[in-house]
Amino acid sequence: MAVVNEYSEYLPLPTFSTPPYTKKTRKIVDVTFVFIAFCLAQATFFEAVVPFFLPFWIIVRTQYKSFQISTFIGGLAGTLFLGVGQVVILLLEILLIEGIMRFKYTRISPYIAVTLSIGVIQTVWQVVTYAGIPPLLTQVYVLYEWLFALVMLLLMTQLFVPLSEMKNYQWAKEKVIALLVVLAAVLIGMQSITVYYFSLPIIAFHLILCVVAAVSTVGTTVIFALSMGLLLGVGNLSFTGMIVLYACTGLFTALMQDTGRFGIAIFSMIPSVFFFFYDATLPVDSVYFLSILVGVILFMLLPQATLGNLQQYYEQQTLGTDPIQVKSTNLANEHLKQFQQFVSFMKSLVFERFTKEHPTAIPQDSYMICSSCFRYEQCWGAQREMENTIENWRMARRGSKPIELIRAEEQLKIKCIKSAKLLEELETATHKEHMERQFYHGKKMIALQLRDLSHHLEELLDDRHSEVGTDEMDDYVQLFLKQHQVQCIHIEWIKTEVGAREFICSIADDRDEHTVIRQAEQLLYELLHEPLQGQQIHVEEKPLFYRQIRFRSAIRYQLEYDIYKHSKGHQKVSGDSYSVFPIHTGLMAIMLSDGMGTSNAAQRESSRLIQMMQECLSYNMDPETAMHTMHYVLSLKNDSDMYATIDFALVDLQLGSLWCWKAGGMTTYVLRGADLFKIESKAAPIGFLPDFSVDTEMISVLSEDIIIMVSDGLFASQENWIKQEELFLQLIRQGIKKGVSIQVVLYDVMAQFKQRYPTNDDCTVMLFQLHHIAAPWSVFRPAYS
Numbered sequence: 001m002a003v004v005n006e007y008s009e010y011l012p013l014p015t016f017s018t019p020p021y022t023k024k025t026r027k028i029v030d031v032t033f034v035f036i037a038f039c040l041a042q043a044t045f046f047e048a049v050v051p052f053f054l055p056f057w058i059i060v061r062t063q064y065k066s067f068q069i070s071t072f073i074g075g076l077a078g079t080l081f082l083g084v085g086q087v088v089i090l091l092l093e094i095l096l097i098e099g100i101m102r103f104k105y106t107r108i109s110p111y112i113a114v115t116l117s118i119g120v121i122q123t124v125w126q127v128v129t130y131a132g133i134p135p136l137l138t139q140v141y142v143l144y145e146w147l148f149a150l151v152m153l154l155l156m157t158q159l160f161v162p163l164s165e166m167k168n169y170q171w172a173k174e175k176v177i178a179l180l181v182v183l184a185a186v187l188i189g190m191q192s193i194t195v196y197y198f199s200l201p202i203i204a205f206h207l208i209l210c211v212v213a214a215v216s217t218v219g220t221t222v223i224f225a226l227s228m229g230l231l232l233g234v235g236n237l238s239f240t241g242m243i244v245l246y247a248c249t250g251l252f253t254a255l256m257q258d259t260g261r262f263g264i265a266i267f268s269m270i271p272s273v274f275f276f277f278y279d280a281t282l283p284v285d286s287v288y289f290l291s292i293l294v295g296v297i298l299f300m301l302l303p304q305a306t307l308g309n310l311q312q313y314y315e316q317q318t319l320g321t322d323p324i325q326v327k328s329t330n331l332a333n334e335h336l337k338q339f340q341q342f343v344s345f346m347k348s349l350v351f352e353r354f355t356k357e358h359p360t361a362i363p364q365d366s367y368m369i370c371s372s373c374f375r376y377e378q379c380w381g382a383q384r385e386m387e388n389t390i391e392n393w394r395m396a397r398r399g400s401k402p403i404e405l406i407r408a409e410e411q412l413k414i415k416c417i418k419s420a421k422l423l424e425e426l427e428t429a430t431h432k433e434h435m436e437r438q439f440y441h442g443k444k445m446i447a448l449q450l451r452d453l454s455h456h457l458e459e460l461l462d463d464r465h466s467e468v469g470t471d472e473m474d475d476y477v478q479l480f481l482k483q484h485q486v487q488c489i490h491i492e493w494i495k496t497e498v499g500a501r502e503f504i505c506s507i508a509d510d511r512d513e514h515t516v517i518r519q520a521e522q523l524l525y526e527l528l529h530e531p532l533q534g535q536q537i538h539v540e541e542k543p544l545f546y547r548q549i550r551f552r553s554a555i556r557y558q559l560e561y562d563i564y565k566h567s568k569g570h571q572k573v574s575g576d577s578y579s580v581f582p583i584h585t586g587l588m589a590i591m592l593s594d595g596m597g598t599s600n601a602a603q604r605e606s607s608r609l610i611q612m613m614q615e616c617l618s619y620n621m622d623p624e625t626a627m628h629t630m631h632y633v634l635s636l637k638n639d640s641d642m643y644a645t646i647d648f649a650l651v652d653l654q655l656g657s658l659w660c661w662k663a664g665g666m667t668t669y670v671l672r673g674a675d676l677f678k679i680e681s682k683a684a685p686i687g688f689l690p691d692f693s694v695d696t697e698m699i700s701v702l703s704e705d706i707i708i709m710v711s712d713g714l715f716a717s718q719e720n721w722i723k724q725e726e727l728f729l730q731l732i733r734q735g736i737k738k739g740v741s742i743q744v745v746l747y748d749v750m751a752q753f754k755q756r757y758p759t760n761d762d763c764t765v766m767l768f769q770l771h772h773i774a775a776p777w778s779v780f781r782p783a784y785s
Contacts, residue, residue: 033060033067034074039189041078041090050086051148052185053079054093054117058110059156061101081192089125093117114153118146155181180224183208184231199291206268206295211302213253213264215311225250242282245275261307265296370422379416389415390426397430480527481507486520489546500584501530501553504537508546517549524551531556531654555586557653557703561768562743564750568598568713568761575602576711576764577610583617586654590766592647592665594711596685598762605644609686613648623648623661624694631663631686645685647709656702656770662695666714669729670699671706671736676729706736707768713761724757732767742769 037060040052053075060071072094079087100113122142126134155178190201205228213221229246248271256263269292276284370380379386389412396408409423416422474491481488490506509516517534524532533554539547567574575595583589593609595602609630616626627646647665651658660668664685670677681695701707708729715724731752735745746767 030067030070033064033070034077036186037071037074038078039186041075041189042081042192043185043189044082050079050082051118051145052152052189053090054097054114054149055153055156057094058097058101058114058153059160061098062110063160078189089121092121092125096121110153111150114149115146118142118149122146152181152185180227181231184228187228187232197287197290198294199287202288202291203295203298206292207298209250209253210264210268210296210299211307211310213250213257213268214261214299214307215314216254218251218254218257221250221254222247223250225253245271245282245284248275261300265300268292268296386415393426394430397426477524477527481505481520481523484519484523486516486523501528501532501551503551505534505549505551506546507549508544510545513547516547520549520551521554553586553654555653555773557651557656557770558773559588559651559653559768559770560742561766562746563767564746564763564765566713566750566759566763571598573600573603574598574762574764575606576713576762577603577606578764578766579610579614580766581614583650586652588651588653589617590649590651590709590768592709592711592764592766593644594665594713594762594764595644602644602762609644609646613646623650623659624696627661627663627686627694643685645712647681649707649709651701651707651768651770656700657698658701658707659698660696666710666712669706669708669710670701671708671729671732672702672704701770703770703772705770706732707770708732709766709768711762711764713759713763714765716757716760719757727756728753736769742767 037053037056040056041050043052044050057071057075061068064071075090076087079090094117096117097113100108100116101110119142122145126138126142130138155174158174159178159182187201187205190204191199193200209221209225209228212224216224225246226243229243232246233242249268252271253264253268256267259267269289272284272289272292275282276289370386373379389408393405393408393412396404412423474493477491478488487508488505489508492504494502494504496503505520507516507520513536517536521532521534524530531554532551534549534551537548537550539545561580563578563580565574565576565578575598577591577593577595579589579591581589591610591613593606595604595606595609612630613623613626616629617623621629627648630646645664645666646662647668648661649658649668658670660679662668662679662681663683665681667681668679670679677699679697679699683695714728715721728749731749732745735749738745746765750765
């Protein structure tokens with residue numbers, strides 16, 4: 001079933017509720033939104049493109065609805081400094097965006113809304129302004145504004161999260177890039193804010209640069225300074241010399257981190273002094289020097305606790321797990337171990353006790369109503385006339401045919417003069433026995449589930465321990481290979497899961513490629529108990545010869561199969577259901593279920609059983625536990641007396657094993673040349689009897705083995721069962737000897753078999769053949785000239 005992500009890129013951004021604030025906090029946040037909106041509205045790229053406020057408006061209207069008024073006021077104020085015409089354009093664009101995104105009959109992506117808003121408003125405005133088609137340069141500016149707006153919307157979507165989630169904010173590469181671009185846009189928008197000899201963007205940038213140098217590393221500081229210089233220079237079309245100035249400032253500042261805040265502050269101004277005398281074309285004047293001086297003073301006035309908190313936050317985000325997280329992980333492991341020990345104790349306490357066979361109920365000597373009857377000796381004395389009558393009634397009561405129950409009750413009424421009271425007592429006893437059996441089976445099912453839970457917890461603990469690394473495994477594998485004259489010099493693990501292993505092994509051996517790979521495959525199979533397939537991916541000649549071989553978990557076999565299905569009387573509905581699906585690449589699951597009868601109800605019951613079994617397996621439930629669970633669920637149904645058989649098999653395509661679990665299913669046949677292996681079942685179908693057991697068997701299979709699973713409709717009940725079985729298997733062998741495909745074999749076999757024994761019931765035949773997966777070079781023919 002496909003699940004559609006509600007918040008995909010084609011739908012509006014998610015809306016989050018804003019947490020409550022105090023009056024002081026509310027004012028601070030309002031002022032912050034006004035300031036950011038003001039700067040983004042004023043930010044101009046290429047001296048003509050204003051693309052930043054619309055994306056910010058969309059983010060605010062979807063994630064911070066309570067700050068829409070503050071954002072609108074700040075954006076409108078910033079746009080007023082660009083001219084009245086730009087204010088009109090902005091208002092029209094916002095109006096069009098609101099109309100598009102509030103349209104209730106369909107959901108419009110915010111990217112489409114931005115595209116339509118800029119495209120429609122700017123195109124109409126420019127056409128009206130120029131009284132025709134605008135110049136090419138104007139069209140290019142409109143295109144730039146649209147592209148920048150889309151990019152900014154994408155970056156802001158990555159950067160901005162609800163304020164309630166800021167404590168758990170996780171930095172990623174895309175979020176860092178988004179932060180740099182948005183910060184550059186804000187600084188560009190602040191360039192017009194200059195009070196006397198003090199430039200606000202220069203003060204802010206220098207303060208931030210000193211803080212970054214104090215709390216981070218040299219590389220981070222240089223990258224930050226270089227990125228900001230590049231973005232600011234590109235935005236102002238003057239980026240050559242300023243990029244070098246910003247990079248040198250970041251480098252000198254970061255190198256002085258060990259000297260403390262005073263050293264960082266002093267050396268952050270040295271590159272500016274140098275470039276003032278070196279390059280007179282740079283905009284390094286009195287305003288610039290006074291502004292960076294103010295930035296340095298503000299940096300010196302910052303509390304030491306603030307810088308310490310910022311440095312700790314940076315280390316947590318970059319250096320990985322902190323001690324608190326390590327302690328929490330160890331604590332979680334301890335809790336898991338304790339819980340696993342508790343589950344193991346409960347399993348040992350419950351499993352052996354409630355998985356033994358339930359003792360058969362001893363027939364009751366007599367009933368309470370009979371003890372006061374004058375015919376007691378005749379009914380329950382030496383002759384015991386009533387024993388067979390009551391047993392017949394019990395069998396009819398368990399059956400599904402009402403006519404048999406009516407006949408048994410009439411027979412009981414003939415022999416008993418207090419039949420009404422006796423039937424009432426029998427019903428009570430039967431109901432009590434049924435409830436006791438269900439209660440016992442429920443405890444057995446819980447015991448099996450406890451066993452599975454214990455296994456899952458053990459695997460979980462093993463997985464958590466195996467996450468530490470693979471160094472010990474590397475040394476173990478290398479030592480084993482070297483002991484067998486395979487010079488393995490390095491191993492790089494890619495996947496370590498059993499059944500999906502993948503690693504690259506560097507082997508210094510100049511023998512033939514095929515010889516080296518085959519020897520390594522055999523040794524690794526002996527060590528890891530799993531077939532692996534090697535493939536050479538690289539050969540290095542100098543200075544030391546070695547070859548890199550990629551080993552993957554190998555699938556040794558492939559399963560070819562076909563299924564024949566026939567419904568009684570050629571009806572559209574069959575009571576049989578089946579399913580063949582892979583659990584993973586090396587394990588194939590086969591299911592066959594036969595519902596009682598040939599009606600729609602039988603088909604629903606069998607298909608329901610198949611579906612429930614698949615769901616249980618999807619949660620890694622053991623097949624035996626899954627069958628007991630399904631029996632417990634189905635036996636509690638009150639709407640019908642339906643039941644169904646289940647024949648479940650797992651074929652291991654790596655090791656060549658066949659596991660079978662049966663509950664009322666027919667015999668499974670395995671043909672290996674002239675040999676025949678049968679896997680039979682004596683258990684009752686699921687939901688049929690209160691007592692329930694599962695027949696389990698495992699056999700090894702080889703290449704070219706034939707596996708046959710059938711339903712009971714294949715063989716006619718009025719004919720000799722053994723002869724039908726012998727004829728069917730004989731036809732299968734004859735068809736396989738012809739060398740044709742499984743599909744042709746099954747079709748011909750069923751056509752011939754039905755000529756001799758017509759099928760009068762729902763019938764399903766599943767025919768499987770196991771084949772080796774042969775490499776292309778492994779089979780060859782000599783060429784003769």
